[in-house]
């Protein structure tokens with residue numbers, strides 16, 4: 001087990017649900033999580049026996065050199081990829097107990113993603129891009145969706161630009177749209193893969209400041225994968241990876 005792991009009790013085998021007291025403190029638990037590619041002598045362990053607990057409301061960065069397993073960890077937490085052994089438990093759910101349809105539903109309901117390329121839909125306005133995840137979830141009227149979307153757009157400073165198309169926005173503004181789009185779902189975890197990689201340092205700082213603000217206001221858990229010194233500066237905890245293993249955890253103020 002790596003240092004600082006806060007698992008308080010074993011998770012029952014084959015149960016999809018984590019005991020309530022573990023669930024209360026840890027929104028993400030990786031238990032001996034391993035993701036291997038290939039077989040035999042050519043097998044690569046992108047992630048190799050990682051134990052990690054991330055508590056609700058954390059602002060954590062996974063750091064490490066290229067190929068150290070950061071994206072693979074994020075993808076497993078985000079139910080995009082599955083461990084070949086070990087467990088990944090997110091928001092009290094053991095992901096290995098879910099079939100692919102349920103994994104998709106889980107991702108839709110509980111996970112927000114922010115990418116370095118923003119990944120906005122070019123033909124939709126700012127408002128429509130932010131509305132999209134709620135439409136996919138279904139079950140809400142346009143008015144109910146507007147009640148969720150407008151305060152979030154206000155919060156990220158985009159209310160006045162809601163009718164613009166992504167190409168009419170700066171990089172920083174586009175990343176704000178991506179953040180708003182991830183937030184309207186009120187996800188259990190917001191995963192950000194190199195979110196500042198395409199931004200200049202002033203804009204990157206603004207975006208990190210905004211994310212930290214949202215982290216404090218909404219209590220959303222942010223997990224980053226990044227090489228960026230700025231991201232590391234803002235993170236409360238750095239999880240250092242090398243060759244798929246945790247080599248250290250640094251707690252910040």
Ligand SMILES: Nc1ncnc2c1ncn2[C@@H]1O[C@H](COP(=O)(O)OP(=O)(O)OP(=O)(O)O)[C@@H](O)[C@H]1O
Nearest residue numbers: 037044045046064065066067068069070071072073
């Ligand atoms: N689909 C795949 N097939 C084979 N090997 C893979 C695959 N995906 C990742 N890997 C390998 O797993 C290791 C970890 O990759 P990963 O993308 O998680 O690293 P990373 O730390 O995010 O790197 P970067 O900072 O460059 O994005 C690397 O050696 C990579 O080549």
